Amino acid sequence: MSNRKWNLGLLLLFAVFACLLLQFVFSTLRIRELVRPLESSPPDGDRPRHIVLIPQELDNPYWRSIEQGAREAAREYGMELDYTGPFRINPTEQSRLLEKAIAAKSDAILLQGIGDPQYRGLIDKAAGRGIPVIAVDMDEPESRRLAYVGTDNTEAGKRMGELVAQASGGSGTIGVLIGSEAPNQRLRLEGFRSVIGRYPKLKIAEVRSSNISRLQAAEQAAAMLSAQPQTGYLVGFSALDGPGMLEAAGRVRPQGLRIFAFDDLPETKEGIRQCKLAATIVQQPRQMGFDAVALLHDYFQGKTPQPQHYTATSVLDRSALGIGGSCP
Incomplete structure (x- = not known):
């Protein structure tokens, strides 16, 4: 009888051990399944x-060109680029998106300066957290931005x-x-x-603002031509x-007016x-975007960029378009 009890005890002990062993094996397999995705990620x-x-402005053709150049450079240097902005010009929204990019711990931020103390404070906040910021198209020189990439506006x-002095004969x-x-714009x-x-x-009769609007540009130009007929x-x-x-010229004075513009929209050409x-x-907006990302790549490789990185400008006229002959 004692031998039978002993055998039953050993059998029960073996069953408990087997259950514990199986539980351990299943737990190990489960842990491996959870760890495998982490091991496969870089x-x-x-x-x-x-x-x-x-x-x-998100869908502005000029900024889409900057985005295009930035994406080209991002692909070349193995980086990821998010493009996000206000649908219409809205400095408050730009500030909100900058705050969001900082909170998301982005590796770097490219942005347009807006000349606002609060905005500069956000740029300084990003820099303080180790996030390099590059101003594109418009600088924010009093901030801790890493560099500015864009036109030398004073020289432009x-x-x-x-151009005007030459065309007017002074x-x-x-x-x-x-x-x-x-x-x-002020520069x-x-x-x-x-x-x-x-x-x-040679006299500047009047300076007006178009508020980055074609409609207001037409209205303000027409008002200047009417108020200053000698223009x-x-x-x-x-x-x-x-x-x-x-x-405006087509409405107010179709003849005898020389117009000089900025950038190369299809209507301008x-x-x-x-x-x-x-x-x-x-x-060169596309070049601005490309160069800004290239500067970030160099920075991550341990190189310190110059505070200003100017992209080139050029004059587009009939000869540059390959059109012969002079205008009447």
Whole structure:
């Protein structure tokens, strides 16, 4: 009887041991299933850098060109790019998106400066958390941004002044449109004034803002032409000013007016072809986007970029478009 009890005890002990062993095996297999995805993913140091690009206006053709260049560079350097911005110009929304990018611990941020103290504070906050920020198209020089990539706006304004001085022979009356009171627009105007000021017979009659709107550009240009009938030259410093000035000229003074624009929208180039627009100064937005990401790549490799990285501008006129002959 004692032997039978002993055998039953051993059998019960073996059953308990077998159950514990099976539970251990199943637990081990489950842990391996959970760990396998982590083992297959690259370590944190090898993951692609995540960059956020915050434009002034999401579907603006100019900013889409910047996005295109940034994406090309991101692919080349193995980075990931998110493009997110306000549908219409909205500095408050730009600030909110910057805060969101900081909270998400992005590896880097590309953005347009807006000349606002609170915005500069957010850029400084990002820098304090080790997130490099590059200003594109418009600088935020008093912030801790890593670098600025874009046009040398003062020099672009001077180049415009030289175009107008040459076309006018140093004598005449000029009406000027700026897109806004943004720093890049003011710098262009300052550069322009510095050249025009060298010609005593060349006068800037009026400066108005188009508020980055074709409709307002047309309205303000028409108002200038009506108020200053002696105006022989119109100059615009933002992309939509050219088409707006062309529309105003068609309504108010179709003949005898020389128009100078900024950037190369299709309507601006068509105005040059039709001799309705003398010339435009063209920026390189795609190059801005590419160079900004390239600078970030160098920075992550331990190289410190220069504070300003200027992209080239060029003059687009009939000869640059390959059109022979002069305008009547």
